[in-house]
Amino acid sequence: MENRIGKRPIIIAIDGPAASGKSTTARILAGKLGYTYIDTGAMYRSVTLKVLRSGLLDALREDTGRVSALLDGLQIEFRGDRVFLDGEDVSAAIRENTVSREVSFVSSLKPVRDRLLVLQQKMGAARGVVMDGRDIGTVVFPEAELKIFLVADPRERAKRRHAELSLKGGNSAVPTVEELEEEIRQRDRDDEQRTHAPLKRHPDAVVVDTSCLTIDQQVARVYDLAAKILEG
Ligand code: CDP
Numbered sequence: 001m002e003n004r005i006g007k008r009p010i011i012i013a014i015d016g017p018a019a020s021g022k023s024t025t026a027r028i029l030a031g032k033l034g035y036t037y038i039d040t041g042a043m044y045r046s047v048t049l050k051v052l053r054s055g056l057l058d059a060l061r062e063d064t065g066r067v068s069a070l071l072d073g074l075q076i077e078f079r080g081d082r083v084f085l086d087g088e089d090v091s092a093a094i095r096e097n098t099v100s101r102e103v104s105f106v107s108s109l110k111p112v113r114d115r116l117l118v119l120q121q122k123m124g125a126a127r128g129v130v131m132d133g134r135d136i137g138t139v140v141f142p143e144a145e146l147k148i149f150l151v152a153d154p155r156e157r158a159k160r161r162h163a164e165l166s167l168k169g170g171n172s173a174v175p176t177v178e179e180l181e182e183e184i185r186q187r188d189r190d191d192e193q194r195t196h197a198p199l200k201r202h203p204d205a206v207v208v209d210t211s212c213l214t215i216d217q218q219v220a221r222v223y224d225l226a227a228k229i230l231e232g
Pocket residue numbers: 017018019020023040041042044045103104105107108132133134135136187191
């Protein structure tokens with residue numbers, strides 16, 4: 001850990017659409033700064049997994065209020081790069097495509113957002129965090145000193161997601177790049193059009209297009225912006 005910049009720790013918010021490179025960038029950046037990385041997508045995915053396991057998904061489409069029962073006593077914790085749902089390590093399970101398909105619906109529910117908002121604000125209260133998601137710069141930490149909005153061409157994002165899923169292996173067949181692109185476009189639309197905390201750029205957020213950047217290049221861009229604030 002470098003943490004060579006010994007100023008008062010800041011909050012770095014990284015938002016953007018699916019597979020735009022947020023989590024990779026945020027994780028490496030946090031490591032370089034000696035900051036804590038908080039993957040809020042993993043939190044929404046964990047709640048989605050809980051909904052799927054409960055068998056309540058269809059009932060929720062009719063009566064969204066029923067989700068509240070699942071939120072009572074909900075515990076989500078990060079330990080290193082693992083995420084724990086009610087004490088169980090769900091890091092692999094939340095990346096399954098079954099979860100990806102339903103996560104936008106579950107994330108659109110007001111009680112879910114209210115609950116996770118409180119958890120996320122608590123997690124970032126000590127500052128020195130890099131938090132990624134869809135509404136970090138707009139809703140969770142509008143006061144974040146650095147706000148980034150990462151974007152990339154949908155085809156490129158589908159290719160990245162395909163490579164990621166192929167590398168992971170597992171039991172389920174990997175969808176084609178075309179299928180993934182359609183899913184990603186649909187999720188972007190759902191995230192942008194929902195009523196509560198939609199995906200949108202904060203006017204202060206710096207847009208970084210990662211379509212033609214390597215991981216090193218995109219991390220360097222954001223790191224330089226952070227360093228300027230911390231040194232300035
Ligand atoms: O990694 P990927 O880009 O596929 O998505 P993610 O960051 O894991 O987030 C999964 C989903 O959670 C998003 O498509 C959103 O529907 C939802 N989400 C949200 O609503 N608000 C956040 N702050 C983070 C994620």
